[in-house]
Amino acid sequence: MLAWLPWAWVVLALIFVIAEIFTAGFFLICFGVGAAGAGLAAFLGASVEWQFAIFVLLSSLAVVLVRPFANRVSNPNTHLVGIDRVLGKEGVVLETIDPISGRGVVRINSEQWSAESTEGRPIVAGSQVVVVAVQGTHLKVQPILPA
Known part of the structure; x- marks a missing residue:
C-alpha cells in the first residue's frame, strides 16, 4: 500500500542535499541525513510512525552535532589580528595628543601606540579614548565623554 514511501524519503533526502549546495550553513544537510535514515528504516519495513x-x-x-562545525566554517576568523584588533578598543592617553603636531601616545590594553585626535583639539594625558580608525601604525582616537 505504501510501497512508494521509502522512495519518497530518498527523494526528500536528495532534495535536502541538493538544496544545501545552494545555501550556506550546513543546515539543510541535517534534514537530508534524517530523511535518508527514515528511508533506510522504510526499506527495512519500519512503520510510518517509526520512520517519522x-x-x-x-x-x-x-x-546538534553539525552546528558547531558549521559555525567554525562559516565564521573562520572572528578574531581580528594585527593592528585591526584595536579598533573600537578603549584606552588611556599617556602623552597629550597635540592637534598641531597631530601626535601623542595612548595605551590600549598593555600596548603603547602613536595616536592622533580625530577632533582636531588636544586630548590631555590621562583622558579615556576610543580607537575609531587605524592609519598605518598610528591610531585615530576620539575622547570618551564622561556620562
Whole structure:
C-alpha cells in the first residue's frame, strides 16, 4: 500500500542535499541525513510512525552535532589580528595628543601606540579614548565623554 514511501524519503533526502549546495550553513544537510535514515528504516519495513520518529531524531541529532562545525566554517576568523584588533578598543592617553603636531601616545590594553585626535583639539594625558580608525601604525582616537 505504501510501497512508494521509502522512495519518497530518498527523494526528500536528495532534495535536502541538493538544496544545501545552494545555501550556506550546513543546515539543510541535517534534514537530508534524517530523511535518508527514515528511508533506510522504510526499506527495512519500519512503520510510518517509526520512520517519522527516526527522521525527527536523526535530523535533530545532526543539527546538534553539525552546528558547531558549521559555525567554525562559516565564521573562520572572528578574531581580528594585527593592528585591526584595536579598533573600537578603549584606552588611556599617556602623552597629550597635540592637534598641531597631530601626535601623542595612548595605551590600549598593555600596548603603547602613536595616536592622533580625530577632533582636531588636544586630548590631555590621562583622558579615556576610543580607537575609531587605524592609519598605518598610528591610531585615530576620539575622547570618551564622561556620562
